[in-house]
Amino acid sequence: ETGVTQSPTHLIKTRGQQVTLRCSSQSGHNTVSWYQQALGQGPQFIFQYYREEENGRGNFPPRFSGLQFPNYSSELNVNALELDDSALYLCASSAAGTGVYSPLHFGNGTRLTVT
Amino acid sequence: AQSVTQLDSHVSVSEGTPVLLRCNYSSSYSPSLFWYVQHPNKGLQLLLKYTSAATLVKGINGFEAEFKKSETSFHLTKPSAHMSDAAEYFCVVRPSGYSTLTFGKGTMLLVSP
Numbered sequence: 001e002t003g004v005t006q007s008p009t010h011l012i013k014t015r016g017q018q019v020t021l022r023c024s025s026q027s028g029h030n031t032v033s034w035y036q037q038a039l040g041q042g043p044q045f046i047f048q049y050y051r052e053e054e055n056g057r058g059n060f061p062p063r064f065s066g067l068q069f070p071n072y073s074s075e076l077n078v079n080a081l082e083l084d085d086s087a088l089y090l091c092a093s094s095a096a097g098t099g100v101y102s103p104l105h106f107g108n109g110t111r112l113t114v115t
Numbered sequence: 116a117q118s119v120t121q122l123d124s125h126v127s128v129s130e131g132t133p134v135l136l137r138c139n140y141s142s143s144y145s146p147s148l149f150w151y152v153q154h155p156n157k158g159l160q161l162l163l164k165y166t167s168a169a170t171l172v173k174g175i176n177g178f179e180a181e182f183k184k185s186e187t188s189f190h191l192t193k194p195s196a197h198m199s200d201a202a203e204y205f206c207v208v209r210p211s212g213y214s215t216l217t218f219g220k221g222t223m224l225l226v227s228p
Contacts, residue, residue, distance in 0.1 A: 004158070033215065042119075042205050042218030043159070056215050090158060096214060103149070104216065106158035 004107035006091050012113045013081050021076040021110045023091030031096040032074040033104065034066060037088040049074055050096055078112075086114045117142040117208045119219035127225040134178075134193040136222045138206030141187060148189045149207040149216070150180055159205065165189065176200070201226045 005024045013019050025032050031050045035043035045058035049068035063079040072093070078085055088111050092104035122137040140148060150162040163174025170182040180191045189206060206219040 031214065035216075035218075040220075042220045043216075044218070045215045048215060056213075058215070092159075094214065103161050103164060106151075106160075108156070108158040 004091055004093050004105050006089075006107035006110050008110060009108070010111045010113075012115065015081055015083060015114055017081050018077065018079045019081060019112060021078075021089050021091075021112070023074045023076070023093075023107060025072045025074070025091075025093035026105050029093035029095050029102075029105070030072050031094045031102075032068055032072065033092050033094075034074070034076045035090040035092065036060075037090060037109070038084075039087070043090055046076070081114045083114050086112060088112075117144075117146065117210050117217050119206050119208050119217055121204075121206050121219035121222045123222050124220070125223045125225065127227065128196045129227050130198055131195050134191070134196045134200065134224065136191040136204050136206075136224065138189045138191065138219060139187055140189060140206070140208045142208055142210050144210040144213075146211065147209045148180075148182060149209070150174065150178070150189075150191050151205045151207055151218075152202050153205065153221075154202045162191070162204075196224075196226050198226050198228070200224060 007022045033048040034046040037043040048056040052068045065077045067075045088109040090109045092106045094104050095102040118141050120139045148165040151159040163172045165172045165182045173179045178193045203221045207216045
């Protein structure tokens with residue numbers, strides 16, 4: 001069973017730039033969600049994708065956007081980067097639609113630093 | 116709306132002594148509750164979950180948690196700490212019917228020899 005994999009592991013960008021983070025979901029999982037974990041904080045929900053549609057969003061501005069592909073992998077895009085976007089970005093996958101809650105399985109995250 | 120309060124930002128114990136990590140929650144709906152652990156430079160690993168079955172939940176690595184509705188608490192315990200338990204622990208709530216999670220701010224567990 002392949003777990004959740006994220007790339008890249010580390011990234012340094014300059015304020016104002018754009019960034020794309022990638023996530024491959026665990027085998028058999030059709031739902032992907034993204035979380036932002038600032039230093040010293042718990043993860044905060046950004047959004048969730050199910051069957052290539054966004055079906056839930058946290059309190060993040062529109063410059064945070066995403067995609068889910070037919071193979072259930074996903075991208076997180078952030079435009080006009082700000083210093084406060086520096087954080088660990090975590091991707092999690094689960095198997096929705098089974099009638100039974102499927103716990104989230106997390107990747108190891110992408111550490112984004114904005115200078 | 117739901118929220119999670121982890122009452123201690125840091126807990127220090129000696130190896131072989133009991134561990135208690137405290138968590139209080141609030142939720143508008145019957146929640147599911149979880150504890151996740153995060154080792155340095157790693158993702159989050161599910162320790163245990165409460166989903167309205169038995170109120171005492173056993174997880175991996177000897178951890179367990181008790182759901183107390185009257186106290187809105189879900190404290191995590193382990194009888195005997197091991198050096199490998201040193202990590203950050205997150206208490207998490209998920210309202211019924213929703214799949215998104217609300218995390219507490221975390222408790223760093225330090226284990227000394």
